[in-house]
Amino acid sequence: MQNPSTYESFNPSSASCFHCGEPCDVAPVDCDDKLFCCTGCKTVYEILSQNGATDYYKLESHPGKKAGSYGWGQKYAFLDNEEIARELTEFSEAGTTKVKFFIPAIHCSACIWLLENLRRINPGVQHSKVNFGKKEVVITFHDREITLRQLVELLVSLNYIPDISLDSLHRDLKRNVNKELYYRLGVAGFCFANIMMFSFPAYLSMDEALEAFLRQNFGFLNILLGIPVAFYSGSPFLVSAWKGLRKRIISIDVPIALGILVLFTRSTCEIATGTGHGFMDSLAGLVFFLLIGRWYQGKTYEALSFERDYRSYFPVAVTVISDNLEEKIIPLRNLKTGMRIMVRNQELVPADSLLAAGAGYIDYSFVTGESAPLAKHPGDRIFAGGRQVGSSIELIIEKEVPQSRLTELWNQDVAGTDKRDRWDPMIDTLGKRFTLVILVISALAGIFWCFRDPSQAITVITSVLIIACPCALALTLPFSFGGVMRLLGRNGFYLKRTAVVEALSGVDTVVLDKTGTITQNDVFDVDLSSLLLSDHDLELLRSLVRHSTHPLSVAVYRAIPPGEIFTVEDFQEIPAMGVQGVIDGHRIRSGSAAFTGSPQPEQIVNARVFVSVDDQAAGFVQIRNRYRPGMRDVMLVLGKRYELHLLSGDNDSELPILQEYFPSPEHLNFGLSPAEKLQYVRNLKTEGRRVLMIGDGLNDAGALRESDCGISIADDVYHFSPACDAILESAKFHRLPDFLDFSRTGIRIVYLSLAFSLLYNLVGISFAVSGKLTPVIAAILMPLSSVTVVGFITLTIWLAGIRRKFSVKS
Amino acid sequence: MSVILVLIAFSIFVAVGFLIAFIWSVRNGQYDDPYGSSVRILFEDDKPRDTTVAETQLPSAGKESQSNQI
Numbered sequence: 001m002q003n004p005s006t007y008e009s010f011n012p013s014s015a016s017c018f019h020c021g022e023p024c025d026v027a028p029v030d031c032d033d034k035l036f037c038c039t040g041c042k043t044v045y046e047i048l049s050q051n052g053a054t055d056y057y058k059l060e061s062h063p064g065k066k067a068g069s070y071g072w073g074q075k076y077a078f079l080d081n082e083e084i085a086r087e088l089t090e091f092s093e094a095g096t097t098k099v100k101f102f103i104p105a106i107h108c109s110a111c112i113w114l115l116e117n118l119r120r121i122n123p124g125v126q127h128s129k130v131n132f133g134k135k136e137v138v139i140t141f142h143d144r145e146i147t148l149r150q151l152v153e154l155l156v157s158l159n160y161i162p163d164i165s166l167d168s169l170h171r172d173l174k175r176n177v178n179k180e181l182y183y184r185l186g187v188a189g190f191c192f193a194n195i196m197m198f199s200f201p202a203y204l205s206m207d208e209a210l211e212a213f214l215r216q217n218f219g220f221l222n223i224l225l226g227i228p229v230a231f232y233s234g235s236p237f238l239v240s241a242w243k244g245l246r247k248r249i250i251s252i253d254v255p256i257a258l259g260i261l262v263l264f265t266r267s268t269c270e271i272a273t274g275t276g277h278g279f280m281d282s283l284a285g286l287v288f289f290l291l292i293g294r295w296y297q298g299k300t301y302e303a304l305s306f307e308r309d310y311r312s313y314f315p316v317a318v319t320v321i322s323d324n325l326e327e328k329i330i331p332l333r334n335l336k337t338g339m340r341i342m343v344r345n346q347e348l349v350p351a352d353s354l355l356a357a358g359a360g361y362i363d364y365s366f367v368t369g370e371s372a373p374l375a376k377h378p379g380d381r382i383f384a385g386g387r388q389v390g391s392s393i394e395l396i397i398e399k400e401v402p403q404s405r406l407t408e409l410w411n412q413d414v415a416g417t418d419k420r421d422r423w424d425p426m427i428d429t430l431g432k433r434f435t436l437v438i439l440v441i442s443a444l445a446g447i448f449w450c451f452r453d454p455s456q457a458i459t460v461i462t463s464v465l466i467i468a469c470p471c472a473l474a475l476t477l478p479f480s481f482g483g484v485m486r487l488l489g490r491n492g493f494y495l496k497r498t499a500v501v502e503a504l505s506g507v508d509t510v511v512l513d514k515t516g517t518i519t520q521n522d523v524f525d526v527d528l529s530s531l532l533l534s535d536h537d538l539e540l541l542r543s544l545v546r547h548s549t550h551p552l553s554v555a556v557y558r559a560i561p562p563g564e565i566f567t568v569e570d571f572q573e574i575p576a577m578g579v580q581g582v583i584d585g586h587r588i589r590s591g592s593a594a595f596t597g598s599p600q601p602e603q604i605v606n607a608r609v610f611v612s613v614d615d616q617a618a619g620f621v622q623i624r625n626r627y628r629p630g631m632r633d634v635m636l637v638l639g640k641r642y643e644l645h646l647l648s649g650d651n652d653s654e655l656p657i658l659q660e661y662f663p664s665p666e667h668l669n670f671g672l673s674p675a676e677k678l679q680y681v682r683n684l685k686t687e688g689r690r691v692l693m694i695g696d697g698l699n700d701a702g703a704l705r706e707s708d709c710g711i712s713i714a715d716d717v718y719h720f721s722p723a724c725d726a727i728l729e730s731a732k733f734h735r736l737p738d739f740l741d742f743s744r745t746g747i748r749i750v751y752l753s754l755a756f757s758l759l760y761n762l763v764g765i766s767f768a769v770s771g772k773l774t775p776v777i778a779a780i781l782m783p784l785s786s787v788t789v790v791g792f793i794t795l796t797i798w799l800a801g802i803r804r805k806f807s808v809k810s
Numbered sequence: 811m812s813v814i815l816v817l818i819a820f821s822i823f824v825a826v827g828f829l830i831a832f833i834w835s836v837r838n839g840q841y842d843d844p845y846g847s848s849v850r851i852l853f854e855d856d857k858p859r860d861t862t863v864a865e866t867q868l869p870s871a872g873k874e875s876q877s878n879q880i
Contacts (some may be wrong), residue, residue: 055854109849116850132846182836190829194822217815221822 017041021062044159048114051121055235056114063110065159066617076156078317078329079149079164087331088148090138096126097143101155101162107136114523115160122146122154132313135718164316176177181298185291188233191225192284198222202277202775219271222280222367229280230264234287236294252431252474257436266462279466282778286471289786297478297498301488313385313698314401318350319343321394337397344392348385351397352404355380358393362386365515365700367674382581390577404657426502426750428479438468445769456771463773467764472785474758476750479790483797484746486602491806493739500725503709504743506690509640511681511703513695514658517713518635519625520730524552526559527622537613539563540583545590547571548579552609556590556621578609586614593620627657630734635661637737644671644691647677651700678702692740698722738804745800753793760785 011538017024017037025038032049044064047054056063078084091098105111108211111130115137118125124146128139141151155162162433198218231238241257246248259282267278317329319342332350335341341354343349349362350765360376367385376382383396384404442464449457488495495501512518533541543566545553571581578591589596589612596612609621628634639642643666646658652670664667669680681703684691693700693707696714701722704710712724713733721727728736764781767773801808840847 059853110848111855112849116853130846131843132849133843179836179841182841183833186836188831188834190825194825197821198818214814217818221818364878675824 017062018057018058019045019062019064021064034403035361040159043157047121047157050470051115053117053120055117059110059113061107063108065105065107075347076149076152078315079152080147081329081331082315084317084329084331085148090483092143095142095144096140097148098138098140099135099148099151099256100138101152101164102134102136103155103160103162104135104716105160106130106132111160114158121158122151123152160272178298178314181291184233184236185288185295187228187606188284188288188291191229192234192281192288193213195222195225195229195280195284196779199277199565199775200224200283215277216274218376219278222278223268223271226264226267226280226283227539229284229287230260233291234260237287247427250432250435251428252434252470254431255435255465255468255470256286256474258435258465259286259471262462262465263469266466277775279775281465281775282782283785285779285783286469289471289783290474293475295476297461300481313348314350315348315774328525331488332401334409335397335401337400339397341395341397342392343388343395345390346387348387349395350404351384352399353382353384353395353397355382356392356394356396360388361390362391363389365521379507406417430473430754434470436471438464441468441765441769444574448769449771453771460769460771463771464765466767467773467778467781468761470757470761472760472789473754473783475786475790476753476757476793479487480746480750480797482751483793484743484749486799487797487806487808488739488742490808491719491735491739492729493735494727496725499697500709501743501746503725504692504748507692507709507740509645509683509684509689510642510690511645511647511691511693513651513677513693513697513700513703514646514654515694516624517694517700518631518733521625521715523626524555525624525626527624528559530619530622531611532619533611533613535563535616537546537588538587540566540586540588540613541590541611543557543583544571544579544581544588547581548573552623553579553590555623556609559621588613589615628730628733632661632735634734638740639663641737642739643667643722645684647672647680647700647703649673649677674699674702676693678706681706694728694736696721738806742800742804742806746797749793749796749800752796753789756792757785757789760789 009368013025015035016022018034018336019036019041022037024035029036029039029042031042031045034045036045048054061256079088081455089097089099103115105611106115107192112132112489115130116128118128118139122145124142126140126142128137130137146154152162152164192212198221201214201218237253237256237260241251241253244253248795263279263283263286267280267283270276271278271280314332317331318335320328320330320335321340321342334503335351341350341353341392355376355378357378360382361373362376362378363373363384364383364386365373367383373389384401413520439508442461445464446457446461449460465534478498481501484501485495485498494583495504501692528538531538538560542560542563545557547568548554566583568581568583571579573579574591574595577595578589580589580591580595582588590609593599593608593610596610596617597615598610598612598617609623611618611620635644637662644660644662648670649672652668655668655670658668659665681691681693685708691707692709693703693709694711694713695701695704696712700712704712704722704724709726711726711728712721713728713730715722715730717727717729732739760781764773764778767777767781798808811873
């Protein structure tokens with residue numbers, strides 16, 4: 001099975017990592033004649049090959065995700081806490097425990113294979129099953145053989161890192177809604193097909209004696225089949241129409257419900273009295289098509305979360321240091337004021353607190369938008385949400401989690417602004433006008449027939465209500481918005497609901513965040529011009545930083561032109577300080593100003609990596625966040641159509657570059673707090689503007705929610721992003737103008753197909769008011785209009801997608 | 811003529827059978843993860859299974875994975 005030659009075909013380029021496929025340009029590692037980009041990837045490979053699980057690499061080439069080389073140490077120790085473990089597990093009995101994890105890294109068939117073969121790697125795992133759509137895995141294990149913590153660490157060692165947060169403890173519970181729709185659809189389809197069969201005597205003219213016999217029996221069967229269609233499959237429309245009416249809202253469901261009820265009663269009466277065939281086939285067809293529309297519109301991105309709040313950003317547990325210096329892990333909600341806690345490298349500060357001991361170096365970029373981490377000293381106040389970079393620190397809690405600044409910021413404006421109330425205006429206004437027009441037409445026709453032939457009046461009124469029942473109309477919105485949403489999703493732009501398409505198309509103002517939104521988080525522009533080094537020293541520096549995985553070191557390594565690589569002796573990486581080593585007889589240091597003995601800059605402008613050679617300061621490397629590729633074009637195109645605003649929590653060092661894109665200086669705002677961003681968006685809205693907000697961090701959360709449409713931009717859409725209406729893959733940022741443009745095309749398609757379906761309605765109504773509507777005409781007209789309108793929509797969306805060079809295949 | 815009624819009764823019987831099968835398949839979770847099922851069937855079983863006990867203990871999971879033996 002492990003024939004090396006089979007691997008060759010999967011690894012055509014020798015420079016890409018066997019595990020993850022990333023280029024192996026920095027510090028490649030090899031093992032078993034295979035090249036890996038980092039020790040993390042190599043470790044995963046070793047675990048798999050030792051356990052006979054290398055089939056993983058046969059199913060897909062480079063199935064892994066880059067692992068890096070970070071250990072996890074005590075990070076998962078909190079899972080040993082029984083209280084937390086109990087909340088995480090779904091069920092635990094007699095030594096068998098079942099647990100469900102959300103694992104964002106699940107992305108291919110090899111992932112499914114590996115996660116479902118965990119028992120080969122650890123026999124303590126009994127069974128595991130992946131739900132690919134939700135990116136979840138359900139694992140059943142013997143808890144005497146492997147603890148929950150060991151299981152999580154096993155997953156982490158394979159680089160399938162489960163997302164364990166406070167929020168993940170409290171989610172789920174909203175399933176089964178979709179299943180109900182499937183049942184209704186199945187019942188409606190079943191009845192539709194059978195009713196059509198029993199309606200054959202009505203479609204074909206037959207021998208009269210035979211027809212009377214069949215009509216009687218088949219009519220009876222049709223009533224039987226019509227009952228579940230109208231009152232089970234059709235109940236969502238009836239219920240929603242009724243709910244709307246009680247709130248005095250005439251929604252699009254009102255004419256539909258009216259149509260269903262009239263169809264059912266009139267058909268039952270006709271069949272029972274033997275005066276006609278009834279319209280049960282049209283009823284079943286109507287409900288069936290409407291449900292298909294619901295199903296199509298109901299597609300959601302299950303693994304994405306648009307509703308996250310601060311809880312999913314926070315850790316589940318914290319390490320508390322008791323008075324006698326014992327470390328103890330407690331659930332976050334048990335955290336009390338005055339407790340002394342330990343926060344390690346890359347961990348989050350969970351509540352507002354005072355720094356008690358250690359060198360704080362807090363990265364607030366996600367919370368405030370400041371790009372450079374801040375140094376903190378004992379006695380300084382640290383706000384919740386910052387991430388410690390470097391060695392462990394000890395904090396004393398000043399406020400409990402719910403009272404912390406971040407949490408309050410999050411909660412301050414939740415009440416009042418539910419976008420659901422403001423949206424769907426198109427459907428609502430349409431429904432209202434349509435219903436009124438139909439009622440007027442049927443009343444007029446009824447009055448007319450009262451004078452001409454009173455016996456026909458009821459027939460005509462019901463005929464109008466039946467044929468006008470807006471099946472095609474009701475399918476237009478789900479199919480056109482649903483189609484636009486699916487196409488955008490295939491291209492890396494995920495909408496929360498179909499109604500977002502309409503909100504997107506209506507905006508006239510675009511507000512952008514800077515850090516992480518128009519700049520990249522992990523790619524840097526490196527300026528070596530302030531470095532006072534000879535070419536030889538530069539090669540020494542390159543050899544030194546090659547050994548560090550710190551993002552800034554990697555950036556410096558990539559920026560220096562390739563040269564000779566020297567051996568580094570006595571290499572040390574000191575967190576929050578820098579790296580040092582002896583190369584070719586010289587001691588080279590690279591890192592913070594204090595570490596290299598360089599003069600401190602007067603103000604923190606941007607990230608700088610200082611260098612010293614043999615304890616002599618040798619200048620610095622200036623590192624800037626790089627703007628996203630295509631940012632210039634995006635801004636110029638957007639600037640033509642929308643009014644652009646920039647809201648940044650960062651300092652204004654980038655002002656000269658940004659001025660080009662934001663013509664009026666008052667639209668460029670720096671140093672804003674999250675609350676000020678929210679207020680800014682609110683002010684724009686009171687000026688009557690319809691605002692699209694694009695942001696990435698917690699600091700934008702309030703503004704995203706306040707805007708008419710909030711887009712959050714993320715490198716990995718399955719990881720944390722603040723609550724929003726749409727998520728944009730950061731790699732697709734350059735297509736943003738196309739996406740916005742496409743949403744407007746979607747609206748145009750809606751109008752066209754509305755006109756189309758109204759045309760059908762006019763034809764149908766003309767039959768109805770002249771009293772000539774027969775079951776056959778209804779049975780032809782209704783599916784015909786629905787199918788052609790849906791076909792028209794699908795085709796135009798497909799063409800519009802092709803024209804913009806979107807990928808249209810799933 | 812009554813033969814047509816017999817045939818109708820039979821056809822409805824068959825159709826109801828399929829409806830029940832559909833409802834069962836939805837309830838059984840076969841529509842939960844269409845992509846997963848589509849690749850799972852292609853995985854090869856190169857080792858004899860020693861975990862049949864685990865699968866019979868858990869009625870809610872793992873039914874499809876038994877269809878792996880192609």
